[in-house]
Amino acid sequence: MTESKKSIYRGNNRLAWVTGAGTGIGRSVSSALAKNGWRVVASARSLQNLNSLREEHQPGMILPIPLDVTDCNATGVAVKNIEGDIGAIELAILNAGTFKTTPLSDFSVDEMMEIFEVNVFGVARCIRSLLSTSRRLKTIAVMGSLAGYRGLPKASSYSASKAALINFVEAIRPEAVKRGINLSMVNPGFVNTRLTPSYIPPILGISPDRAAQYILDGLEREQMEIAFPKSLSQLIRSTRHFPDDLYYKISRRFV
């Protein structure tokens, strides 16, 4: 197997960095990577969640580094410390994200900025720090959402943030690939986590562990986009080709 074709399922103590690793999808991805032999630097704001994740795994497989991705300096320092003190990051899963419904009735620009700070600029800060510091980076996976495909009623700021990410990743991919870095856009549908309990009926969602399986399978295949579950992603993707007035007829039913 060539250097660039190493299997995601054989970590062999290679180093991954996962943001938003304390709960939900990031926790399940971190766990799956650790079980497949990766040493995982796990970041989020809550050290308590990271420590409990560490305790569930073999010693040395989960390495908690608390980080708020809205803090520009801290993000740069975290990546420098990882590269200097722990090892060279090969795989980065930029998953930290936040969600809020933002109905027009009490729409606030401050709230929109808060969402963009984490979902868009948080990812951009991590990518900037990785590109300037990492010595052996092979793959970056960015957590988007199927909500980034079309404007989601009552979740304008969230879906706009994910649309921005999808566009950002598309724009930087050619230069990243030229530098030898694969960029994967991960666009989940509904996953049952603490993020969206009131927005999504649990019956429509999949488990975070199932989501992690989709993500690892997609990374194994070096997919540019990892969208799941398949039927939902195809359905929502197809709405991108709907005429605007048809999409409006559907979306206005949700307000």
Ligand SMILES: NC(=O)c1ccc[n+]([C@@H]2O[C@H](COP(=O)([O-])OP(=O)(O)OC[C@H]3O[C@@H](n4cnc5c(N)ncnc54)[C@H](OP(=O)(O)O)[C@@H]3O)[C@@H](O)[C@H]2O)c1
């Ligand atoms: N659940 C879904 O249906 C769904 C669908 C599509 C996409 N997604 C995306 O999947 C990602 C993970 O979400 P999830 O559903 O697993 O929800 P979650 O359980 O709430 O996970 C979000 C993670 O991000 C961390 N985080 C939030 N703000 C942060 C900040 N400023 N700095 C660092 N870490 C921060 C949280 O930990 P702390 O609070 O401790 O910092 C938490 O570990 C998000 O990007 C989300 O948009 C989710």
